[in-house]
Amino acid sequence: MEIYLPIAEMSVHWIVILGMGFGVGFLSGLFGVGGGFLLTPLLVFYGIPSTVAVATTASHITASSISGALAQWRKRAIDFAMAGVMLLGGFGGSAVGVWLFALMRRAGQMDLVVSLSYAVLLSLVGGIMLNESWIALRAARTGNVSPSRPASHGWIHGLPFRMRFRKSRLYISVIPPVMIGFAVGVLSAIMGIGGGFIIVPAMIYLLRMPTNVVIGTSLVQIIGITATTTLLQATSNYAVDIVLATILIAGGAVGAQFGVRAGNRLRGEQIRFLLALLVLAVAIRLIWGLVVPPPDFYSLTLGS
Amino acid sequence: MMMRGRMFMTLLIVLPFLADAGRANENLVSGVSQDLIQITSNYDGSDIVVFGDVEGQQQPAGRDIIVVVRGPDTTLTVRRRDRVAGVWINHDAANLSGMPAYYYLASTKPLSQIAPGATLARYGIGIAGLQPDAVHAHHDVEPFRQAALRLMLDQGLYRETPGGVEFLSETLFRAHVPVPAGVTRGAYQVEVFLARGGEIESAQSTPLFIDQIGLERRLFNWAHDQPFGYGLAAVVMALVMGWISSVFFRRPA
Numbered sequence: 001m002e003i004y005l006p007i008a009e010m011s012v013h014w015i016v017i018l019g020m021g022f023g024v025g026f027l028s029g030l031f032g033v034g035g036g037f038l039l040t041p042l043l044v045f046y047g048i049p050s051t052v053a054v055a056t057t058a059s060h061i062t063a064s065s066i067s068g069a070l071a072q073w074r075k076r077a078i079d080f081a082m083a084g085v086m087l088l089g090g091f092g093g094s095a096v097g098v099w100l101f102a103l104m105r106r107a108g109q110m111d112l113v114v115s116l117s118y119a120v121l122l123s124l125v126g127g128i129m130l131n132e133s134w135i136a137l138r139a140a141r142t143g144n145v146s147p148s149r150p151a152s153h154g155w156i157h158g159l160p161f162r163m164r165f166r167k168s169r170l171y172i173s174v175i176p177p178v179m180i181g182f183a184v185g186v187l188s189a190i191m192g193i194g195g196g197f198i199i200v201p202a203m204i205y206l207l208r209m210p211t212n213v214v215i216g217t218s219l220v221q222i223i224g225i226t227a228t229t230t231l232l233q234a235t236s237n238y239a240v241d242i243v244l245a246t247i248l249i250a251g252g253a254v255g256a257q258f259g260v261r262a263g264n265r266l267r268g269e270q271i272r273f274l275l276a277l278l279v280l281a282v283a284i285r286l287i288w289g290l291v292v293p294p295p296d297f298y299s300l301t302l303g304s
Numbered sequence: 305m306m307m308r309g310r311m312f313m314t315l316l317i318v319l320p321f322l323a324d325a326g327r328a329n330e331n332l333v334s335g336v337s338q339d340l341i342q343i344t345s346n347y348d349g350s351d352i353v354v355f356g357d358v359e360g361q362q363q364p365a366g367r368d369i370i371v372v373v374r375g376p377d378t379t380l381t382v383r384r385r386d387r388v389a390g391v392w393i394n395h396d397a398a399n400l401s402g403m404p405a406y407y408y409l410a411s412t413k414p415l416s417q418i419a420p421g422a423t424l425a426r427y428g429i430g431i432a433g434l435q436p437d438a439v440h441a442h443h444d445v446e447p448f449r450q451a452a453l454r455l456m457l458d459q460g461l462y463r464e465t466p467g468g469v470e471f472l473s474e475t476l477f478r479a480h481v482p483v484p485a486g487v488t489r490g491a492y493q494v495e496v497f498l499a500r501g502g503e504i505e506s507a508q509s510t511p512l513f514i515d516q517i518g519l520e521r522r523l524f525n526w527a528h529d530q531p532f533g534y535g536l537a538a539v540v541m542a543l544v545m546g547w548i549s550s551v552f553f554r555r556p557a
Contacts, residue, residue: 004345006520007527011348011485059542066546067553108383108394116391227539234535238527242538243520249542253549290391298451299394300459301381302405302488 007241008052014247016046021251025064028252029259030266031275032215034061034222036193039248041118041282048244050114051105054192055233055240056248058226061194063249064256065219065226072216079167079213083220085174086181086199090225093185098232101189105237108301112290117191119286125197126279129272136269168209168217176206181221188229194222330367331359332506334496341483343516349485352512354410355478356496362474363500368411368418369469370429370497371479373512375406376490380436380456382448398448402437405488406461410468410479419502427497427504431462460484489516 003014020042028035036057043053072078104113159173180202184195199218203209209217234240263271334356341352354371379401386395411418415430425433431453439445456462461484469479481494492512498505516524527534 002346002348004347004520006523009486009524059538062539063542063546063549066543067550070547070550108381108397112391112393223543227542230539230542231532231535234527234538235531238531240527240535240538242523242527242534242541245538246541246545249545253545253553256549257553292392293387294385294392296455297385298448298455299383299385300452300455301383302378 003243003247005048005052005241005244007056007239008048008244010047012046012048012244017244017247018251020046021060021248022255023251024060024248025252025255026259026262027255027275027278028064029256029261030263031259031271032263033275034064034194034196035252036061036191036226037118037122037197037279038282040114040192041286043244044111044114045285050111051101051237051239052241052244054101054114054190055230055237056244057192058188058194058229058233059240059245060248060252061192062223062226062230064252065194065222067253067256069216069219069223072219075216077213078216078220079165079209080217080220081163082165082168082170082177082207082209082213083217083224085163086177086184086221087224089178089181089183090185090188090221091228093182093187094189094225094228094232095185096182097186097189098229098236100186101233102237113190115286115290117187119283119290121187121191122279122283122286126276126283129276130280133269133272133276137273140267140269165209167213168207170207170209172207180206181225184221185225185228188225189232192229194226196222330361330363330498330506332496332498332508333357333359334494334508334510336494336510336512339510339512341512341514343485343487343489343514344518345520347485350483351480352483353478354481354494354496355476356508358475358477358498364474366500368413368499369471369477369479370409370411370415370418370499371469371481372429372493372495372497373406373408373481374428374493374495375404375461375488375514376492377402377437378405378488379403380452382452382455384448384451396441396443396448398439398441398443398445400436400439400445400449400452403434403452404462405490406492407431407434407456407463408481409464410481411464411466412469412471412477414466415464418499419504423502423504427507429497431457431464434462459486461487483514487514489514 001014002011004011024035024039024042027038039060040053040057044050104110159175161174162171163174164171180199184198187193187195196218199221200214203214203218204211230240334354337353379399380403382398382400383394384396385392388395409430415424421433424430434453441448453462469477471477492514494510494512496508
């Protein structure tokens, strides 16, 4: 059955959209990621305008991050001070990102920006993950556990404006968390992602936060950023499709539960290896679309 | 009665002297089966019927009818992709304003057999002759205009159907006009032309309104009239749905 999306201004099969939400929800439950980096390209491949896909995916990530955040909150594993400081940067980044987004949209380059930024980011992240998980898989097979302690980053401790983060047992400058929040805010607005795959490594390797508070704190930060992005996209670009979002969220909520259950049967490095392959597959598909001559050199937009 | 009598008298006098004497005495009367189309969420296209009658002194020979349904004017932005640094990007663009958002033409015969191109263009008949009011472009616009016409044809928003007007009797004619899903809402014009011997002899125009109704329309208006409230609602909806799912699926402790 077809349903009309009021903002995307097109008819879609709601079963297909629900299935996409379910599939991405399953993968995000399985891999412990928000899934924005999969959902946006998937919606674009299906024919949803990339502006609407990016803006609407943000609200999907808000919803899918809530249950994880609540679970971490019950375990008291959230550093709200750190999340708050990062969000200060995140608000600014999101505002800048939404402004860039509007600029690119007017120039008719939104599709290019979305494809290009995804291709670059996914290739990088996928490559790094594939390499890391491959080494871990080989190590697990030979029974040889490699020491992987992150290198120390002394320069961070030399920065001014230090602040005490009790939960993380850190006394560091607020500049790095604000910068990380800002960068993720920009990416969230342009790409429709939560940015977990950037925040989590940054928290562990750059800020050196204890692992037990990283997940909860990053989820709070992601919820804050994607909620801001949704609000800003709605007010400045009119690009949030509430009907599309509702169907995606409904599918995603169910899919995530099955994903979590499936994830319990796999080992960490196996999961990361599969996720890396998935990320690279999406990146290759996007690069393919950019370099292969288009079937039609002209495209048409109605209205002003 | 007086009028008709006088006209008849005049004709009687003039007729022997004028070759195209039929010009004055054939009149068009036309109508549309629906003058308001409301597009709802499950609308997947429908047909309207444009019908008409040729009144007055009859001259069926060489008579042709053209029916044009013309959508509201809009701006067509045409972009051309070019290869830049190995990547295909939108490079050049042209904005063609004053182009119809929908154009459907039905005629009794192919247009080229009805009247010369210049005559048709004067009345805005035919897709090939559609010209923008104003153009915003850096280069030669013609390739962009051609591309716009081709893409609109591909999308089914521009269409010509020679033979789409059928005569039910000597004077009564009718044409089915498709109104596909995804047409622009607004004020449409239904134009009916009577042609003979390469000239347009008579024309009539009827308005037609296409409006979108229902929940989708209300959501669209909400998103544009109160974007902050709408965005806030989207965020709250996401938060509540996420929370409900976490409560619903929580494993029994």
